[in-house]
Amino acid sequence: MxxxxxxxxxxxxxxxxxxxxxxxxxxxxxxxxxxxxxxxxxxxxxxxxxxxxxxxxxxxxxxxxxxxxxxxxxxxxxxxxxxxxxxxxxxxxxxxxxxxxxxxxxxxxxxxxxxxxxxxxxxxxxxxxxxxxxxxxxxxxxxxxxxxxxxxxxxxxxxxxxxxxNKVAGSRTNREAVSDFLRKNVVFGDKLVNLIKGAFFEDAFLETAALGDGSGDNGDVVAALGQARLDRRPNMRTAMGLPVTGAPDGMEAGSWYAVEGQEGIFASVMQPGLIAQEILAERNGANWLDGVERNADVYLAAFDLGRFEIGYELGTDHPGLEWSSRPSRRGAEWNMAGPDGFSRADPLVRNGMLNPALLPRVAGAIAGGFKRDHGAFRFGDYAGFNRGHHYGFISNGVTFSRLIENLSTLYITTDGEIGMKLWQEADNEMIPRLAFARQNGVPLVQRDPETGASVPGDRVTSWGGGNWSGSAEAQLRTLRAGACLREAGGRQFLIYAYFSSVTPSAMARTFQAYDCDHAMLLDMNSPELTYMAVYRQNAAGDGLEADHLSRLMAESDPWAGGVRVPRFVTFSDNRDFIYLLRKE
Incomplete structure (x- = not known):
């Protein structure tokens, strides 16, 4: 059913x-x-x-x-x-x-x-x-x-x-505009976009920091988060854009540092090749790492959820409500505008921006996830039932696309409970008390119910079965982003990770090293699609400025009045986003 x-x-x-x-x-x-x-x-x-x-x-x-x-x-x-x-x-x-x-x-x-x-x-x-x-x-x-x-x-x-x-046009970068134009106006446009990904996006944003000797000064490491399970902890001088305390000579790999001026927000850096061999050598659902992704920089940010609320807002255009072109439709489904029966939000309005009354409390924003066309299965068993498993999403208590079983789901209830899990049919009992939810593919890691260990999801190595996307030739290594939840020291953390050029296996091994409870893919292929920023008051005290997890993300902030203004919170965007508010 x-x-x-x-x-x-x-x-x-x-x-x-x-x-x-x-x-x-x-x-x-x-x-x-x-x-x-x-x-x-x-x-x-x-x-x-x-x-x-x-x-x-x-x-x-x-x-x-x-x-x-x-x-x-x-x-x-x-x-x-x-x-x-x-x-x-x-x-x-x-x-x-x-x-x-x-x-x-x-x-x-x-x-x-x-x-x-x-x-x-x-x-x-x-x-x-x-x-x-x-x-x-x-x-x-x-x-x-x-x-x-x-x-x-x-x-x-x-x-x-x-x-x-009000309905407004969401901003988008040139790369987004070109991709949308090709898909809508060029014969075989989607294949052409995939060819561009294979030719230009793979490793296009690869970052590899120089590794120095560990200094022994770990900075302001969060005791509850501890350290990632790595075999080596060299200092890394990276292009991460978040200012941290206690790291004058670079950040020690796998350690956590407080972000300057941002209570409850922490940052870490690493490379997958540094992960403990006991994790990398496991034959439990992840592939061996190749030589490129082993040295690809990974930037992480952790939010202490005791201090923050989470919300989710749709973009002006994405994710859409229509059918994805990926799964096949059957019978009466061809007469339906979308997998839930509609393809437009009317009479509701999607405006791709945070409620301005919340600006005094906003602490950060994260680009949401796949577009609708990519947010369903083309290959494997999941393409053949549940209408292709279109990824679901809920905003402000309204379901725009129904949550589907078998998919990784970030959810927030009306009483503030935050969870991330593999959605099952029985979980639909929670829907009346859900305020927000976003599904995006299948798990990267989950807790093993018998051992309690963080282990790769059972589809990490299946390109079609996991809907991991990548290039047209199924080359999985590209820029990717993911998120996980973790309970540690009696606290709950949301951890967001930006991977400069990796496969799903490297993502899974990284989230294992950071001992995540459940991790999911978000989006991929370019910095604007994997955007993450934390916000602070500008020097004049009359607006917000953004510090980005990667400096490359700043290029997708739109220009207004001769200065860049943060996406999502001061300008409508065509993409969906997850936002974090400081608790009152």
Whole structure:
């Protein structure tokens, strides 16, 4: 069965458990709640073979409706009260003309929305012991019309307590633009792009640091993270862009250093050829490393998740919601716009940028993962069922592409739990309480349930079976990025790694050396697709500046006003991204 079984929710509803879960999340913020019968019906629609739009993939949504004196119908759809970020306002005029606006809460921890009744309905915004009413649709030139014409990705309305999300064009680099042009306009364009990858991308960004003698001064090593399992720990002078403390003569391979001015963020460097021989010699699902990747620099950043929240935002264009060209379709699937039934986000708006109200807390951002066309299987068993295993993703409690079993999944719940795992059908029970999720392929490493050791995933050496991509000739070595979660010393860490030229086997061995619980591939082939930056206030105190894990990533930050501005957080981007916020 491809999608989640609705029987478990029916049982929850019968017992009143589902309503209790939602009410607990909503009551804390005095938000409206849906009745058990509505929740059951919405879940059954969620599990249907195909739906019309992503609103139907928001199973916890709450809809309020009122009729104005002029006969117009107003609806407020709170897409997930437990997340309390996204709301859809719809107005249907007496003659039937319908309008909709996608609103985002400027402060989800403070403000809750509801719709008043009576002849003059209004949005009731409550919080901090106060309440105000707002009718942004009213007037000859309404506040929403003005906001829609502003050209801003987020246009403030209702006294700045809400933002209207506007459709904008996401920035992209020349390399991205050329690739997209070839795929859309040139016969066999995708093969041509793969040829370019094979000819120019493999080792194009290879970095090999000079190795010096270890100085014995490891800098500010994080005690909980310890050190990677390496046979040698030479000092490395690299092109890593994060400023660290305690490394005047280079960073010792495998050690962790505090990033300057960034509490809870740490950096490390290594080369796969330094990994302990006891790991490299294991015949447990990874290939031998070749001579190039053994000496390829790897840069890592670790975030202490006791200090950070994680979120996920879609780009203006990627990942798409349509079918990937990779798997074959069958029968009625040819009549479906996408694997979930739709190919567009409407009536919701994707604007590829962080909510500006979150800027004071933003600490970092990471490029999300594969585009939709690459985010499904062409070869192997996974291409033959689950509609080719299109990678799923959830933002702000709304499923834009359903989570599919057998895929590595990073997820964040409404109560802040952060996990990374191989998704199974039983895990769909978590969907009503998921705020964010991103799937990207199959595991690079997992914990062995018997030994507790970090071991390679069972498809690391299978090019088609693991959907690892690379060049047209199945040459797997290229620039890649991945992420893992790790529990250490009673703390949880998100570790992001940038590999300048490696195969999946070298990635797996590296994550083993750093003792990761579960690791997954993100994206590959160029620095803008493997982007990672941490942010700090600029010298003037009126904006953000980025420090990049690799200095090559800075080239993908767009220009504005004669200076480069950080992607994702100050400029809309066509790619999706994972962001980290400092906890309040």
């Amino acid at each position: 491809q999608f989640a079984d609705s029987r478990w929710l029916a049982k929850m509803v019968a017992a009143g458990a589902c309503a209790t879960v939602l009410s607990a999340a909503a009551t804390a913020q005095d938000a409206p709640t849906a009745d058990p019968a509505t929740l059951k019906a919405q879940w059954e629609r969620y599990t249907a073979d195909a739906v019309a739009n992503p609103v139907e993939l928001a199973p916890m949504r709450v809809t309020e409706q009122a009729t104005a004196a002029d006969g117009a119908t107003l609806r407020l759809v709170s897409l997930h009260p437990g997340v309390n970020r996204w709301h859809l306002v719809e107005r249907v005029a007496p003659e039937g003309r319908a309008q909709s606006w996608h609103l985002e809460n400027a402060d989800a921890a403070t403000w809750t929305l509801s719709l008043t009744k009576g002849d003059d309905p209004a949005l009731l915004i409550s919080g901090r012991g106060e309440a105000s009413q707002c009718r942004p649709w009213a007037g000859e030139t309404s506040e929403l019309a003005t906001a829609a014409g502003s050209g801003l990705p987020y246009a403030p309305v209702c006294g700045g307590k809400l933002f209207l999300r």
